[in-house]
Amino acid sequence: MPSQLLAALAALTPQDLLRRRGAVAQLVQDDGIAVGPDGPDGPHPLRLDPLPLVIPAADWALLEAALAQRAELLDLLLADIYGERRLIDGGVLPAEIIIGHPQFVAQADGISTRHRLLLTATDLGRDEAGEWRLLADRTQAPVGAGYAMATRRVTARALAAVHRETDLRRLREFFDAMRIALQESASETSDLAHVAILTDPEGGETGFDEALTATLLGFPIVHAEDLSLDGGRAWLRTTDRPEPIDVIVRRVNGGRADPLDLTGGPGGGVPGLVEATRRGIVTVVNPIGAGVLENPALAAYLPAISRALLDQDPLLPAARTWWCGDAESLRYVGAHLEDLQLAPISPAPDNPRVFVAGLTAAERAELWTRVQAQPWAWAASEVLPPWMNDVVTPDGLSPRASVLRTFTVAGSGSPVVLPGGLARLATEAGDRRVPGLRDAIAKDVWVVGEGPGPRASGATPAEPMITGSHGRVASVPLPPRAADDLYWFGRYAERAESTARLIMVADDLVEDHVRRPGTPGYEAMQVLLDAIDGVTVVHRDRPSRRDAAPRQQADRPSAPLAHLHTLTFDGARSGTVRYSARRAARAAGQVRQVLSLDTWIVLSRLERTLTTPIDPSEQLQSVLARTIESFLALSGIAAEGMIRDASWAFFDAGRRVERAQETVRLLRHALGEPHARRVDTLVLDAVLRSRESLISHRRRVAERHPADTRLAIALDLLLTDASNPRALTYQLTQLVADVGTVKTPVREALSAATTVLDGGDIVALARDRDRLTAWLRDLESSVRAVSKALDTTTLRHRSPGLAFEEPR
Structure with missing residues (x-):
């Protein structure tokens, strides 16, 4: 370790390190770095230690050469296993180790894999002498390079001065080499190779890694349902037209890659994929069957295998x-x-x-x-004795057992090794077993000393440009799955914001009137609370306000406030602010690769706002204000940062559908019944405040003819006024712009909703509440039909267990 870096790290006091540990935890949350699928309490954040694992340049150079050799050896071994099997025939390798392994795919026999084992990961430790030792190879679907980049970004900010002054090998070049190698691996089916990353529809431990890797590479994430084989090509279904796919980066188990030829169970597979690879229609990376190389028994024979295939001894020894x-x-x-x-x-x-x-x-x-x-x-x-490295704890530095995962991209040229990797450490001081990443402590890995490093074959080729008919760069195709996630990101974000605004208005009424039963204000408060229950379908456990029964526990002064707290903070109940915010974050996490990095800062802040406990007797206004600010920030990021392509269209469509439904539903529940004049006035003002339209309404009332009632003016403002961005007609107009070019049923549904809206006589309906309620119910159904048409014709078909929409 260079003395300058050593001195800089040694100068950090225990208090400095603890502050940086807190800063790292905050940055991990802000960046949304999670491991595994969401649990009951939301995503599981990566545990990251602020101190990097430092590897000197000379030490790394030897390891880099050994890892490059190993990548070449594994590629040759895989080609022999599914090809001539000279190693088995020559007695170098027992057949049982291969044929008896669950990841040996007999159906892939004879399919050429040479130069197709592009991605490998290697888990390493050190022996008593400090020499690197191989612990395991990862060839099935190597994961973790995205986490390595994420930990570098966080550590670089937490140790900004040290990072800036240290001569480090950078990571970006590795991902550039990976992108080039993947494109070069395509068969000769097109001038420009189209690459997609195939992931498991059920999710898994590495969703963040896949999303960030896709972002760095610029390739779309797809599921099996997005892909098809037809006419001698592989195709990606999109919301516009099918797009050809030449290379599939497989992140699903090899035994499940093709439900037609394989028997690994449903999910994640593309029917006919094995035969397509055999015919050279599509390249699968890593090849189906590559998981056989993860067999730990191979280590007993690798020295002989290396001499047979490379005429060299392995540079990276394994444990005996x-x-x-x-x-x-x-x-x-x-x-x-x-x-x-x-x-x-x-x-x-x-x-x-x-x-x-x-x-x-x-x-x-x-x-x-x-x-x-x-x-x-x-x-x-x-x-092997555990390889120990220090982590920061409240009691000072504590040594923990460690494993280093490295990453290599191969192909037809010289292998490129990620200069660093991802370190995992045991969470307990005395534990010699290092768990998986979800249960471990991670470290960034710094390779000190810039060096040219190995390159992919030759110079970096010029990148081809995808152009449209007018010479502009064409937009990236959007699979229905991604469109679906963006749509529900928009819907749940809008739903959470709308509910927060309603609660904020209701909280004001509760504060002013909860202790004054029998007054118009108290009655208006009850009407609005009932309307919120109807909109959110989160009901109070109390008698209806219309019941004549004696006052119950739930009607006491604290009950409405407690109910508003439930509507805000209860993440387990559908319809609450926290539940909708979490579902929005979950949908966004599925399409991380098309969203701004600033999105995660806002979502992290929102999660902290909604999970920071407050006393049930405290006012909600400050929490709700911060919540609404977060959603305004999300809207701003989307408005100013998203290209106006299909990604924007479906995100915005989700917001428009949700806003349209919420507005009509609120009007039906809050204004469908007449009340005393003062009660009606208070309720109408509350509804207008929640829709950000109260000031405009007051101006319209002052300017309009006295024959136009306040209710009629409000209905016109919230339903038919095309200049009001909160009005229903505005949402329908924007929906036409967002998805008006998609399939006919969506256009027909939009047209039908517009017809229902145009057919309502606002002035007459305002004088007849029964007719108004029936018309609003028809209007709501017509808007829901737009969502249903989108779901059945354009968005991804989801099984009930994966459906995002909550019935209301």
Whole structure:
């Protein structure tokens, strides 16, 4: 470690480090860096230590060469496994290790994989002498490079001065090399290679990694339902027209990649994909069946494999390993069981690697019985001492067991290794096992000393430009899945903001009138609370205000305020502000690659606002004001930062549909029944305030003919006034602009809604509340029909378990 960097890090006091740890946690939240799918309490933020893991340039140069060699070796090995199998025929590699592995895909036999193992990840530790040792290869669908970039961005800000003054290898070049290698891997089907990243529709542990990687590469994320094979090509379904796909970056299990040829279960697969790769119609990266290389038993034979395929010894040694399917090795393992680590040849969360020394006598006996029953399914390796690195704790620096994951992109040229990687550390001081990223502490990895590093083959090629008919750069196609997520991002953001505005107005009424039963203000408060219940479908546990029963517990002064707190903070109940905000963030997380990075700062601030506890007796105004400010910020980011392409159109369409439905629903529930004049006035003013239209209404009342009632003027302002951005007609007009070019049923639904709106005589309806209520109900149904038409013709079809929309 260079003395300058060492001195800079050593100069950080324990208080400095703790402050930076807090800053890192805040930045992780602001950037939305999450691991795994959302849980009951929302996304699980990455735990990141502020101190980087520093690797000197000379040390890294040796490791870089070893990793490049390993990438070449694994590519040759995969080609032999699915090709000539000279290693098996020559006795270098036992057939059982390959044929018996769950990730060996027999249907892929004979498909050329040479130079197609583009992406590899390698988990590393250090031995007692400080030498690098191989722990595991990741070839199925290597993940983590996106997290490595995310941790660099956070650590660079938390240690801004140190980062700025340190000569570090940068990470961006690796992603440039990956993009070029992926495009160069395409078959000769088109002049410009089209690449898509295929992910699991059920989500998983690495959604953030996939989204950030897609952002850095500029390729769309797709699900199997977005892809099809037709006419000798692979196609991506979009909201406009099918787009050809030449390369699929596979982030789903190989056994599930093709439900037609494989038997790995439903989900994530494209029917006919195996045959398409065989015919060269599409390139799959990494190849289907590449997961067989993750077999830990291969380490026992890799020195011989390396000499056979490369005529070289491996530059990166592994821990000494024995395959239990070999009789002599099995006897050795049995005699030294307590000193070894045992691993199934296909480790899984429910069947992990085991440190035998940590087992009881009964557990060891049970494990050994399992090994003897299926010896070919097990491997054993020597136990390396844990590689220790410090993490920041409230009690000072504490050493923890560590693993470094590195990343390599290969292809037909020289492999390129990410200069650094992602370090994982145990959370407990005495734990020698390093868990997965969700349960670990992560570190950024700094490789000190700029160097040219290996490059992809030759000079970086000029990037082709995709142009439209007028010479402009064409927009990126939008799969229905992404359109669906953007649409619901818009809808849930608008729903949460609308509910927050309603609660803010109701909170004012509660504050002024809750202790004055029998007054017009108290009655207006009850009317508005009932209307909010009708709009949000979050009902109070109380008798109707129209019931003549004696006053109940829920009608006491504190009950309305408690209900408003529930409407604001209860994240488990559909219709609340927090629930809708969380669903908006969840939808946004699915399309991170098309949204501004500033989006996550706002969503993080919003989450903190809605999860910071306040006493139920406290006023909600400050919380609601900050909540509304966050949604205004989101609207501003979208308005000023999103290109006016399909991404913007579907986000805006979601907002327009939701605003239209919420407005009509509120009018029906709040104004459908007549009340005493003073009550009607208070309720109407509250509705107008919640729709940001009270000032305009007062001006219109002052300017209009006395025969026009206040209600008629309000209905005109909120429904038919094309100059009011909160009016229904404005939403329908914008919807035509957003999605008017999509399929006929959507255009027909928009036309039908406009017809219902135009057919209403506002002045006459304002004088007949029963007719008004019936008309508003028809109007609401016609607006819902627009959403239904979009869902059935343009957006992704979701199973009930994945549906975003909450019935109201």
